[in-house]
Amino acid sequence: MSPDARKALVVLVSVLIAVGIWGCAEQVETDQAPKALVQTHMAQWQRKNPDRAAQWIKEEKARHKIRPPADNRHLLTGDQGKGHVYGSYTERDILMWARETEKLVVEGSRIFHSAKLLGGTVGVSCDMCHPDAANTHPETYPKFQAQMGRVALLRDMVNWCIEHPVRGKGLAADDPRMRALEAYITAQRKGTPLEYGKH
């Protein structure tokens, strides 16, 4: 290739790169305005409602007893995980695990106690037959349930109850509501030994 052609090629490529970078920068800039707007509004709202984010959790815990998740403080003692990146836990980690886990359990409690959130059509909620998730026996699943004609997991039984006594539409296995319900039901049986297949 002649030196002139090479030079022209280099210039062309740099121009293209520059245009590309400029173009991307343009994109970022145009996204920035609405994002900043949202952030401003969020900050305003959070200032007005300092506890609202945590309010629903507090309210639900005032209404219904929630069994707390396991205490992981023992992981902060001694030489736990020293020298490892993922093994060295901090106070913040422990707190975050507990809060997030509890949040899902509390969400499950909210759904458990509400016919509307369950999608029921007859005004029946789970706690009508299972106060504090009593008599749910999550530790006995999987077990063969003749009436369903197959081995049932906890979620299958939850769905059966939603479809029949609660008269709603069954939830998919990965539906956030189903996950929350399972979390709450198993949380309430903390400490009970597993005994799958028990009828």
Next chain:
Amino acid sequence: MKRKSVETEYMEDRAALYRSLAKLDRRSFLKVSAAAAGAVLAKGLVPPHSFAPVSVAQGAEAAGADKPAFRFAYISDSHLYERKINDRFVRALLRAVEDVNALDPQPDFVFYGGDLAQLGQAAELELGAQILKSVKAPLKMMVGEHDWYLDMGERWRKLFGKPTYSWDHKGVHFVVLMSVMERDFWTKRGLTPMERMTTVAGLDNGMQSPFMVGEKQRQWLKNDLSRLADNTPLIVFSHSPLYKLYKNWNFWTDDAEEVQAILKRFENVVVIHGHTHQLLTNRIGNIHFHGLLSTAWPWPYAPQGMPELTIQMSRPDPFNPNDGCGDGEVLVHVDGLIDKVYNLWNRNPITVAKGYTASSGTKCIPPKPNRPGY
């Protein structure tokens, strides 16, 4: 050789005995009659009564060896919604009314144990009143917390009259208490009437206060009972059990001890309560406690605080509609103690005889279920 059954062997032995008696010679005959006379005297019968003392029906002995003076039926805890929202509870109450109307002979009265409505709505209470109108026998109503906390009993009083009252019937004094009073928890929180109602409607909702009878009603009770002798048969109805079973579910009356103290002087007191939706038996001193079944749904047994006398019914089968629900009867004896009949739909009825609580659980033990419990 074919093995004979126990019954066959017994009948053959019996037949052989009678044949041999017919063939006795004079000396053997005298021996046998002397032995028979001795047996009669041992039983306490004086001649010339029959030489064949017959013990009639072990069942009669089990039931306390005296027939009940009268009986009444009960329906409780229907938790009605309007039909267009939930027809299941309506149909259950209709079934209970049919059961009670089909009793022959008719009971002296039918007692309703509270929680007619689910959310205290006027429509729910009026629907319940309309359904209960078709009960043939006289109806006695008691209020529950689900009926009360939307409008603090305004609609209930209009439909059914005073929540606290008493009457006498065939020598027994009956009292109906409003035992689900609660300390004000709603004003401070600024709850609307509906929010207050839904809070109380949640059995496990910890925001509400514990149930109580309250000072005013205790005074009323003292006055009402003041003219009665200590040996008057007394039956008290309350919605919540008048003892402390499990606070988390308000299976509880906060001033239970004070109420029990007022009842202490009587020989035999029976307390019949709703709210627990299960077979429940207890005895504290002179007071015999019995629970009522619900027509709507069964509650599980409390994880702690269960009275020892209760032989828990087996776990209701969720695949069996109405399992664990029902209605029933109460057979009242002359001394005021009762046989409590639990007419469980889809199950054999269970009777908790007076002899069971009277003997603190050693006699007349009701059958234990043969299916898993809770």
